[in-house]
Amino acid sequence: MGAQKILLRRSTDLPRSPGTLIARIGVMANGRATLALQPTPFHGSFRSAMQHQARARQVLAIESAALRAVGRQLNQSFDDAVEWIIEALKERGKVVVVGIGKSGNIGRKIAATLTSTGTTSVVLDAVDALHGDLGVINEADIVLVLSYSGETDELLNLLPALKRLAGRIIAMTGGLRSTLARHSDLVLNTHVPREACPFNLAPTASTTAMLALGDALAITIMEARGFKKPQYARYHPAGAIGRALLLTVADVMRTGDRNPICPAHASVRDALLVMTRAKAGSVAVVNPAGRLVGVFTDGDLRRHMAEDAGLMDRLLSQVMTRRPITVRSDALAAEAVRIFHQRSIDDLIAVNPRKEPVGMVDLQDLPRLKLV
Numbered sequence: 001m002g003a004q005k006i007l008l009r010r011s012t013d014l015p016r017s018p019g020t021l022i023a024r025i026g027v028m029a030n031g032r033a034t035l036a037l038q039p040t041p042f043h044g045s046f047r048s049a050m051q052h053q054a055r056a057r058q059v060l061a062i063e064s065a066a067l068r069a070v071g072r073q074l075n076q077s078f079d080d081a082v083e084w085i086i087e088a089l090k091e092r093g094k095v096v097v098v099g100i101g102k103s104g105n106i107g108r109k110i111a112a113t114l115t116s117t118g119t120t121s122v123v124l125d126a127v128d129a130l131h132g133d134l135g136v137i138n139e140a141d142i143v144l145v146l147s148y149s150g151e152t153d154e155l156l157n158l159l160p161a162l163k164r165l166a167g168r169i170i171a172m173t174g175g176l177r178s179t180l181a182r183h184s185d186l187v188l189n190t191h192v193p194r195e196a197c198p199f200n201l202a203p204t205a206s207t208t209a210m211l212a213l214g215d216a217l218a219i220t221i222m223e224a225r226g227f228k229k230p231q232y233a234r235y236h237p238a239g240a241i242g243r244a245l246l247l248t249v250a251d252v253m254r255t256g257d258r259n260p261i262c263p264a265h266a267s268v269r270d271a272l273l274v275m276t277r278a279k280a281g282s283v284a285v286v287n288p289a290g291r292l293v294g295v296f297t298d299g300d301l302r303r304h305m306a307e308d309a310g311l312m313d314r315l316l317s318q319v320m321t322r323r324p325i326t327v328r329s330d331a332l333a334a335e336a337v338r339i340f341h342q343r344s345i346d347d348l349i350a351v352n353p354r355k356e357p358v359g360m361v362d363l364q365d366l367p368r369l370k371l372v
Contacts, residue, residue, distance in 0.1 A: 059196040059204070066192035066205035067212050073189040080186055081170050082220050085119065085142050088167060089225070093140030094120040096166065098129070100154050102203040103146040103210065110144070110214030116235055117222040126154045129161070137165045144170050148190065148206045150178025159183050172210055188213060229334075247333040252366075253350045253359030254280070261286055261357055264293055264317040268304075271296050271316055282347040284357035285320045291355045294320030297347070326351045329358050336361050 085095060095114055099107035107123060114121035122136060124143075137143065143166040147155050150173040162169055163183065171184035174191035181187045190213055196204035233246045253259075260278035262271045264285050271283045275298070282297040296316055304311045304319050311319070325343055327336050329350040336348055340363055350359035 062194060062196040063205045063208045066209045069192055070190055070209045070213055073191065075189075077186050077188055078217070078220075081188060081217060082224055084168055084170070084186070085217075085221055086225060088140055088142045089119060091140040093138065093142065093167060094122060096122055096124050096137055096141050096143045097146070098124045098126055098143060098155065098158065098162075099146035100126050100152050102207050103148060103152075106207050106210045106214065107144070107146045109211060110146075110218065113215060113218040114221070116232075117218050118225060118227040118231060118235070119218060119221050126158050129158055134161055134165060137162070139165065139167050141166050142168050142170060144172060145180060145184065146172045146210055147178075147180055148174045148203060148210070150175030150180035152180075155180060172213065174206060174209075188217075229332075248329070249327050249331050249333055249336050249350050249361060250329045250359065252333050252336070253329065253361045254278075254365070255359045259357070259360050260284065262296075262316055263288070264315065264320070266316050267312065268296070268301070268314050268316065268319060269312040272301070272312075278360075280347060280360060280362065282349075282360075283316075284324075284349050284360070285316050286357065292324065292326065292349060292351055292357045293317075294322045295324035295347075295349060296320045324349055326355075326357075327361065328353075337366065340366070 088094070095111070097107040097111040097114075099105075104123075104126070111121040111123045124133060124136060143162050145155060145162070150171065156179055159169075159180070168185040169183070170186045170188060171180045172188045172190055173180055174189070175181055176187060176189060176191070190206065190209045192205045192209050194200050195202060195206060230246075258278050258280070260271075260274045260280045260283040262274050262283050262285055264287055266274075271285075275281070275283050282295055284292055285294040285296055287293045294316070296319065300319060300321060301311075304314075308314065325339065325345060326349045327339060329352055336350075339345075339348055346363045348361040348363075349357050350361055352358050
C-alpha cells in the first residue's frame, strides 16, 4: 500500500474558537510520526461577556423597578412642592439644593435642570454652609434637601440654621421616619425596593430615583408656569437650540441679489441666468402681482431635460412646481430647520403675509449658522 500524504496546517494558523480541534504532530523514537487531535481549551471570555450583559440587564431592571416604585408613591406632597416653589419664585425667591456625597452630585444636576428651565436654583455645599455660605439663603427661598437615609450627619447639623433662615424645607428622602423627614415641612418619597449593588449598599437605584424625581419636579414647574421656547432660548444663547429659537427666518434667509425671483412668463433660460447670478439651486416664480405661484429647481431642470429638447425656451409657468413649500419670514429659524428635516428639499422660500417671496433659506447655510 502506497504512502499517503497528509497536509496539515500549523496549529497556530487555525481558528481558536471554543471546541476547535487542533492537529498536533509528534515524532516517536523509531522515527514514525504521530498525529493527535486535541480540542482547544474553552476560554472564558465568551462566557464572561454573556454574564456581563446579563448582569447589566439585571441592574437596568432594578433601576427601572425603582422608577416605577417612585411613580406609584407620588401623592399630594408633590403637588404642594410644585405650588410652593411657584409661589417662592413669584416672591423673587429661589430653590436652594443641598446634598452630601452621591446625593450632592444628583442635587447639582437637579439644580442645573431647574435653572435651565426657568426656576432659579443654586447649590449650597453643606460643609461650607456652616462657615458663612448660609448667607445665600433668604426667607423667600425653598430649600430642597437630598438624603436617601435622612440621617446624614452633615445635613442634620445644618437643619436648625435652615429652618431659621429659609421659607420652607422640602426633603427628598427614602427615610420617611428619619430625622430629616420629621424636621422638614414636606417630604418627597424616593424609597426604592433595593439598590442595584449586590450588597444593597452603593447608591445606585436610589440616586437614579432622586434624579428622575428632580426632573419630574423641574418639568412640571416649567409647564405650570407657562415657560415657553423663547424663554428657554434666552437661557441657552450659545447652543444650536438657543440660536434656532432666538433667530427668525428673516435673520438667516438670503435676500437681495441672493434671492432669485422670476416672473411666470420668463423662459427657463432666463431662470437659469437668475439662479446662476444668485448662486442658488432654485428660483421663486411669481405672478404679475408679485405673489408666489411656484418654484423651479435644478432638479426640475434635470427631469425635464431628459424628455424635452426645447426646454430652454419653455415658460416657467409650464414647467414649474406649483404650491411650493414655504415658511413665513417672521417664523422662528427652528421652524425652517424642522421643515428641512421633514422634507427632502435644498432650498426653502420665505414669504411675507402677502405671499410674496422675500428671501430664500439654503440648507447649506444652516451648518455655517450653527443651526444644525
